[in-house]
Amino acid sequence: MIPDDPSRAEPGLEAGSLKDRHALVLGLGRYGGGLETTRFLVGEGAQVRVADSGSPEALAEPAQAVRDLGAEVVFGPQEPALLKGIDLVVASPAIPFEHPLLLEATRRGLPVTTETNFVVARVTAPVLGITGTKGKSTTTALVTSMLRATGRRVHQGGNIGRPLVAELDRIGPGDLVVLELSSFQLWWTRRIQRSPNVTLVTNLFPEHLDRHGRLEHYARAKRAALDFQRPDDVAVLPADDAAVREADWLTAGQGRRLLWGTGGKVVLDGDEVVGPFGRASLEGMQLFGAHNRRNALAAAAAVSALLDQPVLAMERGARDTQPLPHRLQPVHDEGGVLFVDDSNSTHPEAAMAALRSFDRPIVLIAGGKDKGADRTALLDAIRKQTRAVVAIGTTGPELAAALGDHPVTVIPGSMAEAVEAARGLARPGDVVLLSPAFSSLDQYASYAVRGDAFREAAAASPKAC
Structure with missing residues (x-):
């Protein structure tokens, strides 16, 4: 497996650093990830080669769009020859960490990064990151809806929706950024030693053990969302999640703690979220289930870490959030x-x-x-x-x-x-x-x-x- 020691932090993600670089994008994907990453790299002045082991027929449309940008597309076995002339590798989070080509790139001393790392490294707006095992996407939708209810411009991305690298040039310092962060994305962000300004953790269960091997490895990958927080950042953590406590997340990083759930400062009381900000009603929510009330509680806690007077935004945002596709x-x-x-x-x-x-x-x-x-x-x-x-x-x-x-x-x-x-x-x-x-x-x-x-x-x- 590629080492994730923070001493391996990769330089060269700042604006202007990609001109005349020769980048290999590993993974085109059906849903636009590789295409948007390529568009970003080409726009920054890089020469790009995209490699995918999938079917050329199934990926014909995004492959043609990549070629239209002036980039090269290579289908077939992902062998070391793809690294010829390359000085930067940008991997899809779906690519296993121990992929032979990534191991070979690391052995050669080539920087390996991801689309998410470019966003986290470059964005100037406050970033609210959401991670955990389950509930991330729905909680991300709730947080985004609550923040947009204030009239602020909010950019949502990460493991949900369109790759946010496509919007980097339109994100101003007065905007807000909401990122859903998977363990695969966070494993790579450890290399740039950055954590969101506000990190919300939904829960922690054993998951993706086919990729991470053990719960400890999975938890360590997730903890990158906390480990590099600074004293003025905030970690919004479930007070009643034993696995979070056992993973030492309550003491990770330097950010201050805001605990939610039973025993925390932000709790549910019937259909209301109660915290230092007052009481916010969840009446009229369109989402099924007690677990979605808990997701709304978590979202409200995170929003309260960003907004001075969040109650009306919490209430309107909770009511406006629609069920996401394939989630109840x-x-x-x-x-x-x-x-x-x-x-x-x-x-x-x-x-x-x-x-x-x-x-x-x-x-x-x-x-x-x-x-x-x-x-x-x-x-x-x-x-x-x-x-x-x-x-x-x-x-x-x-x-x-x-x-x-x-x-x-x-x-x-x-x-x-x-x-x-x-x-x-x-x-x-x-x-x-x-x-x-x-x-x-x-x-x-x-x-x-x-x-x-x-x-x-x-x-x-x-x-x-």
């Missing part, structure tokens, strides 16, 4: 049966939170690629909180065996077949809930593709019996 998103209602897409649930804890969000009987669609998380509590929750289960993916048969005599139908085929099976098990008043608890990568390119397949199948006419 209602997608179809048929004969009194509500179909809900929670495909972003790729961890047992997320699926358990989804199950707690409804006071109606649930037919659960679950399963996928295992990432090494403990399933014990999930199995107990499924037995207690579901009418029946449709088990999918590589873990489907394992779930069926572990659930014993609980009603389970194993569907090894398509999402359409899984939805049809769930439709047959549901009764009026039930919820058909896709909350897989596992990764999508055994059957789908992403959780979004899996969720789209669910939505399409739910909206399709049921087959005649």
Whole structure:
């Protein structure tokens, strides 16, 4: 694995440092990450080569857009020859840290960085970063909505939406920047020794152990959001999260602490957030579930670290936030049966939170690629909180065996077949809930593709019996 010792901090990210550099962008991607990074580098005067091991046919559109910028595109095996003439490597966060080409670049002494590092290193506006295992995207949306309710210009990016490097030249010092930060992105930010001005942590569970190996490594990657905070920065941490305490996050960095949740300074009291700023009502929130009340609590705590009088912004922002795609998103209602897409649930804890969000009987669609998380509590929750289960993916048969005599139908085929099976098990008043608890990568390119397949199948006419 590439060392993440802070002594390896990479220079050369400041404005004007990229002119006449020869950069390799590793990872084009389907969703614009490599393209926007290339556009930024070319705009800074760099010569760019983009390499991707994916299918040229599947990536034809972004590849052509890269070529239109005057950059080179190379498909196929990512071998050391790609480094010929290169003096900077910009890696997609999706590229494993131990990728042979990154290891070879490091061995040669080439700087290796990411799009996020350019943003964090260059932005002059205050940065509010949001990390944790689950709830990041919804909490990011809540924070952004609350801040925009003040009339300030807010730029949202990181692990959500369009790469923010595309907006760098439009971010002024009077603006605000909200970044959702994954463990993969934060692993690289340790190299530039920068943390956000305000860092909000949602929670900490074992996750991505297939990439990080152990919880300690995962937690260390996440902690980069705190380790380089300065005395005038703020760490907004869950007071009631044992894993956060055990990971020593309460003492990381030099920023002052603002604790939220049970035992903290910002807490929930019914439908109100209560803190030193007063009381803010969450009445009228459109997001399902107690866990989304907790997300709103966390968002309000973070916003209070930036704003002097935040109550009205908290209330309006909480009301205005819509369910994000694939996160407890209602997608179809048929004969009194509500179909809900929670495909972003790729961890047992997320699926358990989804199950707690409804006071109606649930037919659960679950399963996928295992990432090494403990399933014990999930199995107990499924037995207690579901009418029946449709088990999918590589873990489907394992779930069926572990659930014993609980009603389970194993569907090894398509999402359409899984939805049809769930439709047959549901009764009026039930919820058909896709909350897989596992990764999508055994059957789908992403959780979004899996969720789209669910939505399409739910909206399709049921087959005649």
